[in-house]
Every structure is written in C-alpha cells, then in structure tokens.
Amino acid sequence: MILVTGGAGFIGANFVLDWLAGSDEPVINLDKLTYAGNLDTLKSLDGDGRHLFVRGDIGDRELLGRLLTEHAPRAVINFAAESHVDRSIHGPGDFIHTNVVGTFNLLESVRAYWNDLAADEKEAFRFLHVSTDEVYGTLEASDPPFAETNRYEPNSPYSASKAASDHLVRAWHHTYGLPVLTTNCSNNYGPYHFPEKLIPLVILNALAGKSLPIYGDGQQIRDWLYVKDHCAAIRRVLEAGRLGETYNVGGWNEKANVDVVNTICSLLDELRPRVDGKGYAEQITYVTDRPGHDRRYAIDATKLSQELGWKPAETFESGIRKTVGWYLANQDWIQNVTSGAYREWVSTQYGV
Numbered sequence: 001m002i003l004v005t006g007g008a009g010f011i012g013a014n015f016v017l018d019w020l021a022g023s024d025e026p027v028i029n030l031d032k033l034t035y036a037g038n039l040d041t042l043k044s045l046d047g048d049g050r051h052l053f054v055r056g057d058i059g060d061r062e063l064l065g066r067l068l069t070e071h072a073p074r075a076v077i078n079f080a081a082e083s084h085v086d087r088s089i090h091g092p093g094d095f096i097h098t099n100v101v102g103t104f105n106l107l108e109s110v111r112a113y114w115n116d117l118a119a120d121e122k123e124a125f126r127f128l129h130v131s132t133d134e135v136y137g138t139l140e141a142s143d144p145p146f147a148e149t150n151r152y153e154p155n156s157p158y159s160a161s162k163a164a165s166d167h168l169v170r171a172w173h174h175t176y177g178l179p180v181l182t183t184n185c186s187n188n189y190g191p192y193h194f195p196e197k198l199i200p201l202v203i204l205n206a207l208a209g210k211s212l213p214i215y216g217d218g219q220q221i222r223d224w225l226y227v228k229d230h231c232a233a234i235r236r237v238l239e240a241g242r243l244g245e246t247y248n249v250g251g252w253n254e255k256a257n258v259d260v261v262n263t264i265c266s267l268l269d270e271l272r273p274r275v276d277g278k279g280y281a282e283q284i285t286y287v288t289d290r291p292g293h294d295r296r297y298a299i300d301a302t303k304l305s306q307e308l309g310w311k312p313a314e315t316f317e318s319g320i321r322k323t324v325g326w327y328l329a330n331q332d333w334i335q336n337v338t339s340g341a342y343r344e345w346v347s348t349q350y351g352v
C-alpha cells in the first residue's frame, strides 16, 4: 500500500480518487483537515476497504511511527501543506509549522521506518515530495521557463516555506540515503479546487453575481496544469523517476490572469447565461495588487517528457471547459466547502 498525506485537499484527493480508479493498491490517507481539507471530496470512497482515512498532522511523529509500522507502505507521497499565497501573507506561521517543521518531522518518521526495512523493501521504498514552481521565484516576459537547474529564489512566505521543505528532502537523500523524488509543478486547476484560488473563485463569484477580483493589472502569467495530468505525472515519477531527482511538471499553458478570467466568463455565457442577457465579464473588478506578486511562472517540463514519457492530456481550452462544467454540476460540494471558514476568509481578504 501507499501512504498519502494531505489527501483531503485539492490535488491529494484527486490523486487518491484517480489512484483507486486505476489500481487496487490500498491508500492510507493522512490529513489534518484544515479549512482546505474536505472529506466530501472523498465521499465516493465511503465503505471502500482500499481507503483508510486518518485525521492527523504530518508533524505527529508518534502517529506516523504507528501508521508506518502497522501498514508498512511501499511509498509515502507528501501533498500536505499550507498552500495559499494570500493566506501566507496574512499569517506565515502556519506555513512554517506545516511546510517546514511538519516536513522535517515527517522525514524523520519515514527515515526511522525505512532504516528498519528489509534490504529489498528498503531499496523499493520511495518518498515523493510534491512541491511548486514558485520556489524558483519570478520570470521576466523574455526569460526561458523554469528548468530543474534554476536557482531557488522564493518571494512569498508560502514559496519560501516550500523551498525550505524541498531542501530538507534533498538533504535527507544526500545525507541519509533516503530514496526521495521531488516534483515541482505549476498552477493546478480542475475539480474539487477550494474557491480561495483564482479559477474556482471566479466561477463561483460569477454565478453568485459578485465581482470578479483581478489583482493589479491582471497581466501576471501562470502556467496552468489540469490536476488529473498532474496526478498522472506523479504516478509516473513514483514508478520510474530516478532517485534524488527533481522533475518539473507543467501544462505548457501560459496565460495572463485577465485572459483566464475572460475565458471563464465566455464559457459561463455559453453554458449558464446571465438572466439579464449581459456578459459575466461585466463583473470584472480590478483590485489592489498582492504584495510581492510574482509576475510570471512557466515550467519547462522537457525532462519529465524525455526521461519518463509524460505529457499533459489536456490543453487549457479542454481543461477549463471540463472544470467550469464540473462546478456547474457539483453545487452540493460547493455549498459544503463555502461554509463558515470560507466566508471568514473572503471577508479578511476582500473586505466583503
């Protein structure tokens, strides 16, 4: 079996669902259930003996020690993190706690477990750490996309905490021989995305008749990766990645924020037109920029495609159409996640 951390969050839950759709290998899913973790996402696995959900913190060594010894997973995939840049600006403490100290404790628990494995199990074991392109800092318009060899230049408390965790993972390989793999991916989007992030926020606000907040001039660029393509990349790296290596994962889909928002508006105009006959783009509002806002992220995923044969299946056009369709069809999920904690965040961030 495998142990997944953060498997009630956006990417981790998509990973668990896709994993069990394609394999009978059981999953232990360890998640603290912060505001970003949502068991509703995993509802289709209720009563499924292949999925064991455990509520807990990656920093809890006693719990980790017990889970690892009891279930003897062949791999640990670490998705658990505080993941939202805007929240990291308001309160960086949780990011240090989970992303840095939590990853350290997780590595130590896994190292103790791995050390005691029999030789063949030790060799087969993998620790896969899921990270972000934001550790590389920001790009100018004319710069080549981020390669694995780029310097780490994190600019936000979030990206600095992820950079620190990547360094710990690297060091645990070089110093202790722990068999690690690291993936650094670009902005994900798709089903079950918590509506604090740009794409789900815009879909939900549009439908609710609220303003669509674009930070600054809206010309910041992100490289959008459909979440299921990301999950496929992680499975491939887990299966065949070279130990100690880093693989960048991206969708080859660089888009300015304003273009992303306009695309969502056009899709909604087609699929769920406004009753007054006007376009959703009328709801766009330019708001104060994010402090330290990185201008451009873009991933060069050549290494992953050449070494391991991975390529994204979705273009931005196909992926965003699926995503908008999913949000239109899954109002129950949305009702549940947009309860108390979500409303508090919206009023902190946007003052409404």
Ligand code: NAD
Pocket (backbone or CB within 6 Å): 005, 006, 007, 008, 009, 010, 011, 012, 030, 031, 032, 033, 034, 035, 036, 037, 038, 056, 057, 058, 059, 078, 079, 080, 081, 082, 083, 084, 098, 102, 130, 131, 132, 133, 162, 185, 186, 187, 188, 189, 194
């Ligand atoms: P998310 O915020 O949706 O989910 C994170 C999950 O981790 C939640 O279920 C939360 O309850 C859990 N968690 C938080 N702290 C924990 C702790 N101390 N112990 C156990 N569980 C804890 O995040 P996501 O978007 O699914 O991101 C998953 C990973 O991918 C993160 O490591 C993130 O840095 C990375 N990543 C995300 C993106 C993106 O676009 N979403 C892009 C690049 C990298």
Ligand code: TYD
Pocket (backbone or CB within 6 Å): 085, 086, 187, 196, 197, 198, 199, 201, 213, 214, 215, 220, 221, 222, 257, 290
């Ligand atoms: P986000 O989804 O928060 O991801 P990240 O900051 O990790 O890239 O934001 C994506 C882009 O959209 C980023 O440039 C910030 C911008 N943005 C807005 O313009 N308005 C918003 O309300 C949000 C949440 C983000």
